[in-house]
Amino acid sequence: MNDAMSGPDFGASVLELLRRFKQDDRLADGYAHACLERAKAAEPVLKAFEYLPRDVSRRPGLLSGIPIGIKDIIATSDMPTTNGSPIYRDHVPAQDAWVVERLRQLGATIFGKTVSTEFAWRHPGPTTNPWNARHTPGGSSSGSAAAVAAGIVPLALGTQTLGSVIRPAAFNGVVGLKPSFGAIPRIGVHPLSPSLDHVGFFARRVDDVALALSLLAATSDADVHGRPLPGFNTDPGQGIAPLEKPRLRVMRFQHWASVEADQQKVFEAAVAQLREAGALVEEREWEELDAVNWDMINTILACEASLIFGDLVERYPDRTSNHLKTLVKAGKTTAAFDYLAARSRQEKLRTALAEQMSGFDAVLTLPAFGEAPNGLDFTGKAEYCAPWTLIGAPAISLPAGFGKNHLPLGIQLVGGYRQDRRLLSVAKWVEGVLRVEPGLPNL
Amino acid sequence: MNDAMSGPDFGASVLELLRRFKQDDRLADGYAHACLERAKAAEPVLKAFEYLPRDVSRRPGLLSGIPIGIKDIIATSDMPTTNGSPIYRDHVPAQDAWVVERLRQLGATIFGKTVSTEFAWRHPGPTTNPWNARHTPGGSSSGSAAAVAAGIVPLALGTQTLGSVIRPAAFNGVVGLKPSFGAIPRIGVHPLSPSLDHVGFFARRVDDVALALSLLAATSDADVHGRPLPGFNTDPGQGIAPLEKPRLRVMRFQHWASVEADQQKVFEAAVAQLREAGALVEEREWEELDAVNWDMINTILACEASLIFGDLVERYPDRTSNHLKTLVKAGKTTAAFDYLAARSRQEKLRTALAEQMSGFDAVLTLPAFGEAPNGLDFTGKAEYCAPWTLIGAPAISLPAGFGKNHLPLGIQLVGGYRQDRRLLSVAKWVEGVLRVEPGLPNL
Numbered sequence: 001m002n003d004a005m006s007g008p009d010f011g012a013s014v015l016e017l018l019r020r021f022k023q024d025d026r027l028a029d030g031y032a033h034a035c036l037e038r039a040k041a042a043e044p045v046l047k048a049f050e051y052l053p054r055d056v057s058r059r060p061g062l063l064s065g066i067p068i069g070i071k072d073i074i075a076t077s078d079m080p081t082t083n084g085s086p087i088y089r090d091h092v093p094a095q096d097a098w099v100v101e102r103l104r105q106l107g108a109t110i111f112g113k114t115v116s117t118e119f120a121w122r123h124p125g126p127t128t129n130p131w132n133a134r135h136t137p138g139g140s141s142s143g144s145a146a147a148v149a150a151g152i153v154p155l156a157l158g159t160q161t162l163g164s165v166i167r168p169a170a171f172n173g174v175v176g177l178k179p180s181f182g183a184i185p186r187i188g189v190h191p192l193s194p195s196l197d198h199v200g201f202f203a204r205r206v207d208d209v210a211l212a213l214s215l216l217a218a219t220s221d222a223d224v225h226g227r228p229l230p231g232f233n234t235d236p237g238q239g240i241a242p243l244e245k246p247r248l249r250v251m252r253f254q255h256w257a258s259v260e261a262d263q264q265k266v267f268e269a270a271v272a273q274l275r276e277a278g279a280l281v282e283e284r285e286w287e288e289l290d291a292v293n294w295d296m297i298n299t300i301l302a303c304e305a306s307l308i309f310g311d312l313v314e315r316y317p318d319r320t321s322n323h324l325k326t327l328v329k330a331g332k333t334t335a336a337f338d339y340l341a342a343r344s345r346q347e348k349l350r351t352a353l354a355e356q357m358s359g360f361d362a363v364l365t366l367p368a369f370g371e372a373p374n375g376l377d378f379t380g381k382a383e384y385c386a387p388w389t390l391i392g393a394p395a396i397s398l399p400a401g402f403g404k405n406h407l408p409l410g411i412q413l414v415g416g417y418r419q420d421r422r423l424l425s426v427a428k429w430v431e432g433v434l435r436v437e438p439g440l441p442n443l
Numbered sequence: 444m445n446d447a448m449s450g451p452d453f454g455a456s457v458l459e460l461l462r463r464f465k466q467d468d469r470l471a472d473g474y475a476h477a478c479l480e481r482a483k484a485a486e487p488v489l490k491a492f493e494y495l496p497r498d499v500s501r502r503p504g505l506l507s508g509i510p511i512g513i514k515d516i517i518a519t520s521d522m523p524t525t526n527g528s529p530i531y532r533d534h535v536p537a538q539d540a541w542v543v544e545r546l547r548q549l550g551a552t553i554f555g556k557t558v559s560t561e562f563a564w565r566h567p568g569p570t571t572n573p574w575n576a577r578h579t580p581g582g583s584s585s586g587s588a589a590a591v592a593a594g595i596v597p598l599a600l601g602t603q604t605l606g607s608v609i610r611p612a613a614f615n616g617v618v619g620l621k622p623s624f625g626a627i628p629r630i631g632v633h634p635l636s637p638s639l640d641h642v643g644f645f646a647r648r649v650d651d652v653a654l655a656l657s658l659l660a661a662t663s664d665a666d667v668h669g670r671p672l673p674g675f676n677t678d679p680g681q682g683i684a685p686l687e688k689p690r691l692r693v694m695r696f697q698h699w700a701s702v703e704a705d706q707q708k709v710f711e712a713a714v715a716q717l718r719e720a721g722a723l724v725e726e727r728e729w730e731e732l733d734a735v736n737w738d739m740i741n742t743i744l745a746c747e748a749s750l751i752f753g754d755l756v757e758r759y760p761d762r763t764s765n766h767l768k769t770l771v772k773a774g775k776t777t778a779a780f781d782y783l784a785a786r787s788r789q790e791k792l793r794t795a796l797a798e799q800m801s802g803f804d805a806v807l808t809l810p811a812f813g814e815a816p817n818g819l820d821f822t823g824k825a826e827y828c829a830p831w832t833l834i835g836a837p838a839i840s841l842p843a844g845f846g847k848n849h850l851p852l853g854i855q856l857v858g859g860y861r862q863d864r865r866l867l868s869v870a871k872w873v874e875g876v877l878r879v880e881p882g883l884p885n886l
Contacts, residue, residue, distance in 0.1 A: 299779075303779035303780065303783060304783060306779075306780050306783075307780060307783045307784060307787060310780065331779065331780060332778065332780050333778075334778070334779045334780075335775065335776075335777070335778065335779060336742075336746035336749075336774065336777045336778060336779045336781065336782035336783075337746065337749050337750060337753065337774060337775050337777075338779070339779035339782065339783070340746060340747060340749075340750045340779075340782070341750055344750060
């Protein structure tokens with residue numbers, strides 16, 4: 001890459017880039033700058049960034065030369081952090097979020113702030129899908145998913161409270177990882193619902209999100225259990241070892257009948273391929289999780305959000321969306337009893353997960369109902385993501401093909417709670433079997 | 444002790460007993476049996492036990508020969524566990540609570556089940572104060588406090604959700620320890636309010652509760668932070684080292700004016716004695732904690748209790764008290780918003796505690812407003828205990844004298860969150876300076 005003839009390889013993974021930077025240090029000097037040029041060229045249509053710096057610089061460290069997109073609800077002390085809201089338009093936080101500070105220590109280039117929906121809830125930003133600008137990129141981590149898909153950055157941070165990493169990853173044809181609940185400190189990340197909020201990643205390859213998790217998993221988030229994830233010791237030059245022929249539990253949920261035909265077809269093809277390659281595939285639903293009333297998840301979310309945004313929607317009625325107002329209103333009219341009943345059920349399901357995973361290495365399911373919906377108003381349904389977010393299970397979305405509108409489709413793998421390492425090893429093997437490489441869209 | 448002339452020394456501490464057992468193993472054989480005889484003789488008036496076994500046996504281990512009273516909301520697989528409720532009159536749990544299992548492993552004799560108020564809430568049991576049977580022993584750990592004070596057991600388990608260890612300890616003239624929130628696993632302990640419930644101890648000496656904490660502090664309670672307390676390495680023959688001349692922050696709170704004159708006098712005398720012995724004593728209130736609306740604590744308690752007891756009060760209207768019904772009703776009519784606001788304030792205060800403790804080794808305050816109230820209906824006010832329970836700070840009550848009705852009075856020391864070790868070292872020094880030994884009441 002980056003030679004005089006072809007220019008930088010914007011489709012390269014983080015691991016590929018690090019390998020090449022090691023061979024020729026000069027490549028690292030120019031890469032982030034070339035990405036910035038690419039971003040500027042793409043932005044008039046893509047609109048993935050809330051903020052781009054004038055220029056980018058390189059610092060020493062493990063991730064030296066790697067530009068990373070930061071979802072704009074994550075605090076940066078040298079760039080505005082709008083939280084997707086006009087109320088915070090000019091807000092520059094005093095401190096970096098924990099994850100940003102850590103990335104800087106590792107030598108990464110904090111490349112820019114990617115568009116988030118308003119406070120990571122439903123009101124969409126302007127970002128378009130890089131595969132077709134008339135379609136949503138999904139949300140709430142819209143800009144991060146689009147920026148990685150467009151080859152502007154090889155890695156970007158997102159967050160997921162219902163389906164905000166897994167769904168946009170699928171809609172944009174990239175890899176998305178939502179680690180176990182509590183794996184990554186959320187200090188400096190604007191909360192939406194502390195019992196559901198997760199930090200996650202977008203990248204082009206399983207190895208890249210595994211590397212990101214190994215570098216950012218920690219124990220300093222005061223409101224989580226405080227135990228470190230089982231260690232990865234990922235050598236950035238190596239990637240993680242695949243778990244060969246895993247035992248996969250296929251789950252379709254009650255929503256299967258509403259899934260788009262192309263998505264069903266891509267899913268069945270993946271199942272067949274994995275089975276043929278030696279995976280032990282068993283179809284087994286989990287009725288108790290399938291029966292989780294969508295209202296129950298929204299009860300937790302609305303109650304917690306109402307505490308966080310209650311004052312805001314009152315003080316700024318003209319600068320908060322109806323989506324946010326509706327959410328706060330729902331939370332304020334909910335009884336504590338119903339909230340606690342939902343939290344209690346969440347705990348029970350989380351405990352039951354270990355038993356459900358017994359005999360399996362991962363669950364294989366869908367990340368979405370099909371291609372990214374047409375239009376930018378609606379960022380897509382989260383029914384296939386939210387149950388796993390509710391119970392804090394690690395989940396990864398992998399590209400699996402394209403639909404009739406030539407938009408990407410994905411599959412989702414889910415692991416046991418705090419079994420992120422194993423999930424990533426399964427995903428590495430699945431990635432190698434499916435060999436779906438969406439490449440770069442025409443910008 | 445236990446020689447033919449004087450009989451067993453029922454006023455001995457756990458450490459003294461272990462020392463004597465080591466010298467003469469035969470002493471250990473008969474001790475718990477003698478305690479059982481003493482219990483049976485005292486029970487007609489004292490009524491400290493919900494259940495006493497026909498006989499007691501000895502098993503090997505560190506605590507071999509030591510009889511321990513277990514509050515009857517803590518599950519025992521070989522004795523009924525009524526939870527202080529007629530609904531559970533004949534209930535024998537399938538499994539021991541974690542703490543009971545651990546005590547058995549350590550060789551302790553699970554001596555009997557001590558009376559708890561109904562589900563550790565307000566509806567009192569029949570226990571009387573061993574110093575004067577017309578007075579309450581306090582609650583909710585009524586039987587455990589009374590049994591230790593009466594010299595029936597040298598150690599007993601209690602629980603505290605507002606003031607249920609600290610207050611009865613003071614009312615009975617014994618040492619009571621409520622460790623940091625989450626220090627002791629609550630598996631098998633009937634919940635009242637999971638955000639406030641603590642397991643604690645009653646004993647005659649600081650060394651004994653320190654030993655108990657060092658043996659029972661663990662990390663297996665899934666709903667707490669899961670980090671072990673800083674190690675104690677208590678040699679059961681040694682006790683813990685005192686922290687000489689500690690820096691004490693005296694806090695009187697807004698309730699000081701309603702405190703009984705004798706309690707004020709005893710407190711002032713203790714402050715003077717400690718100062719004279721070299722403690723650095725500074726009067727400094729904490730307005731933010733003092734201003735905590737009592738309603739706020741009750742909001743958390745009522746909401747969480749309504750989920751736990753909601754079905755029960757509906758199914759058994761004749762076998763649940765009005766106290767419990769009122770609590771459930773209060774919880775069911777509370778908005779999630781108010782509950783979460785209270786939890787959020789709890790977290791903020793807990794975080795602020797570290798700063799408040801800066802420059803101090805412990806807070807010195809009151810455990811109660813004075814002597815145990817007359818009558819058995821009302822177990823006493825918790826205003827001096829509940830703020831510390833709310834923020835999860837470790838707290839210890841020490842005997843400090845007697846009031847005008849010849850009932851015991853105490854003082855309370857409070858430490859920083861998870862600074863239990865330091866708090867106990869301070870308490871050891873204070874105990875040595877005050878030298879208040881209430882002795883045994885006439886039963």
